Amino acid sequence: MSGGPYGLALDKLGKVWVCRMGADKMGDHRHEDRQGLRGVHGAGTMPRRVAAAPDGTLWVTLYGVGRIAHVDPASAKVVKEYDMPAGERGGPYAITVDGAGRLLVSEIEKDTIAMLDPKTGQFQVFSLPSRNEGIRKAIVDAQGRLWYMGSHSGKLGVIE
Secondary structure (H helix, E strand, O other), X not given: OOOOEEEEEEOOOOOEEEEEHHHOEEEEEEOOOOOEEOOOOOOOOOEEEEEEOOOOOEEEEEOOOOEEEXXXXXXXXXXXXXXXXXXXXOOEEEEEEOOOOOEEEEEOOOOEEEEEEOOOOEEEEEEOOOOOOOEXXXXXXXXXXXXXXXXOOOOEEEEO
């Protein structure tokens, strides 16, 4: 696959969604018709990671422009974009969704985790306890804790 495939997720129908960071696109790979990817983003967005939410929608980090996008997989269209708290240079990278539908997004250039409640549109920002963590992947466990790996630091961390 061209375009620097980077992040992937499955939607509720089992479609595979792929971020192609180098192509500035994120879309579904439809095996049944071999049409390939339908892109939903634009120049300079650099989508890195994508996560499926409990309601069946998808969320993708747009590293190149400092935003996250909410995507309807049925239409392959962006529902809404949100500017990240750290701005254009914050580097939204890892993204995961908790059981309540809140987004947890690493801002890799600022050593913060931003939590978005889509119901209110408000962010809460958590500063990491150490610098230069480099969070590229994070997960939420059954108790609602965010676990992350610091690829730069080699540390395992948790936010409770």
